[in-house]
Amino acid sequence: MKTGNASPDAPRVRMGSSRQREPEAAVRELALALDQPDIGLVIVFFSSKFDLGRLGAALKDRFGSVTVIGCTTAGEFGPAGYWEGSLSGVSIHRDDLICEVALLEQLSDVDFLAGQRFAHDLKETLRQRVPGLGPGNAFSLMLIDGLSVREEIVTRAFYDGLGGIALVGGSAGDDMAFKETKVLCDGRFVSNAALLLVATTPFPFEVFKTQHFVSGDERLVVTGAIPEKRIVTEINGCPAAEEYANAVGIEVDRLDAMIFSACPVVVRIGNSEFVRSIQKTNPDGSLTFYCAIDEGMVFKLAKGVDMIDNLAAALESVTQRIGPPSLIIGCDCILRHIESKQRGIRERIGTLLAACKVVGFSTYGEQYRGMHINQTFTGVAIGSGRRA
Numbered sequence: 001m002k003t004g005n006a007s008p009d010a011p012r013v014r015m016g017s018s019r020q021r022e023p024e025a026a027v028r029e030l031a032l033a034l035d036q037p038d039i040g041l042v043i044v045f046f047s048s049k050f051d052l053g054r055l056g057a058a059l060k061d062r063f064g065s066v067t068v069i070g071c072t073t074a075g076e077f078g079p080a081g082y083w084e085g086s087l088s089g090v091s092i093h094r095d096d097l098i099c100e101v102a103l104l105e106q107l108s109d110v111d112f113l114a115g116q117r118f119a120h121d122l123k124e125t126l127r128q129r130v131p132g133l134g135p136g137n138a139f140s141l142m143l144i145d146g147l148s149v150r151e152e153i154v155t156r157a158f159y160d161g162l163g164g165i166a167l168v169g170g171s172a173g174d175d176m177a178f179k180e181t182k183v184l185c186d187g188r189f190v191s192n193a194a195l196l197l198v199a200t201t202p203f204p205f206e207v208f209k210t211q212h213f214v215s216g217d218e219r220l221v222v223t224g225a226i227p228e229k230r231i232v233t234e235i236n237g238c239p240a241a242e243e244y245a246n247a248v249g250i251e252v253d254r255l256d257a258m259i260f261s262a263c264p265v266v267v268r269i270g271n272s273e274f275v276r277s278i279q280k281t282n283p284d285g286s287l288t289f290y291c292a293i294d295e296g297m298v299f300k301l302a303k304g305v306d307m308i309d310n311l312a313a314a315l316e317s318v319t320q321r322i323g324p325p326s327l328i329i330g331c332d333c334i335l336r337h338i339e340s341k342q343r344g345i346r347e348r349i350g351t352l353l354a355a356c357k358v359v360g361f362s363t364y365g366e367q368y369r370g371m372h373i374n375q376t377f378t379g380v381a382i383g384s385g386r387r388a
Helices: 022-034 052-064 112-129 152-162 240-248 257-262 306-324 334-342 346-355
Strands: 002-004 012-017 039-047 065-075 076-078 081-085 087-093 097-106 138-144 166-171 183-186 188-190 193-200 206-211 211-224 231-237 265-269 273-278 278-281 287-289 298-304 329-332 358-363 366-370 371-373 376-383
Touching: 002 188, 012 022, 012 076, 022 039, 022 052, 022 087, 022 240, 039 052, 039 076, 039 358, 039 366, 052 065, 052 188, 052 366, 065 097, 065 193, 065 358, 076 087, 076 346, 081 346, 087 306, 087 329, 097 112, 097 183, 097 188, 112 138, 112 152, 112 193, 138 152, 152 166, 152 193, 166 358, 166 376, 183 193, 188 193, 188 278, 193 366, 206 306, 206 366, 211 240, 211 265, 211 273, 240 287, 257 278, 257 334, 273 371, 306 334, 306 346, 329 334, 329 366, 334 346, 334 358, 334 371, 346 358
Parallel strands: 039 065, 138 166, 329 358
Antiparallel strands: 002 012, 012 087, 039 087, 065 183, 076 081, 076 358, 097 193, 138 193, 166 366, 183 188, 206 376, 211 231, 211 298, 231 287, 265 273, 265 298, 278 287, 329 376, 366 371
């Protein structure tokens, strides 16, 4: 499936997707959709069920020296809306997005200062090509191993090193297997790594986020935790899973991904609320989270509002500020995907995303500015009509 925009007053963008099971056939179909002269960047999102060796070879064969980046997913979306087990992507003309890309490897050994220097150096490399580069005309996109448990420190370090340039991103998935996730850069599929793209465009753009949860009255205090593993052992002095189940109003043995997607918790940081989502219940009665936790942290059980209305309002708000999007690169939490299927609204959300020209993936976590968050949709929208 292929969509694009041929107007000279809009970014030259081509979007496509494929449900072909064989990597070579999927890449062939996607490449036909993305084909245009002078491609500067290709971004692809792909199921971990593909043979990545064959997929990489096919991408190299089709796109040659063009920069191709991406990651494994827990679901994909593009011109046809939500898909699973597929390949989706976008190509952008080299004059419509000027960028630099780099890969930070061995995240388990990376400290804050190293991540900060990495982002700063990448920004300065682009600034040599674009002397006026700064927060007003640039944005960044990060894709990171979703099982690295390093998103918090890397996101903070990248954002600090970028010196105010807006950052958005997502954590790679592996179709809910929770075994191995990978990012793609320069023909390599790498775990324990984060990819950073810093870009400028002559068109208006906006980095944004939205979540459809607000805090309720139930107060949950983390009284026992293993922060380095994102595990909560006790809440309010009781076994974590048992206390959370009591707050939700169900038996502990009924806790599953559906409950976690419908009943996350939120934490207040400054004047804003951020979602903290639970990944799983452990045999010892503890809870593993998708995001950072620590003893003393105060959660409140969240209440959901209408997901479609919330997303539509966010997309409309972006449109009012930058005009109709020519492209939105989106990162959507897997738990939102699960909830949308449970509620029977996935197709309606997929249609809404496709209508707004969103290409992206279902994530194991999202990044927004300097924060790693959950159960949120984050994205960067690029509009039409060149900036003054």
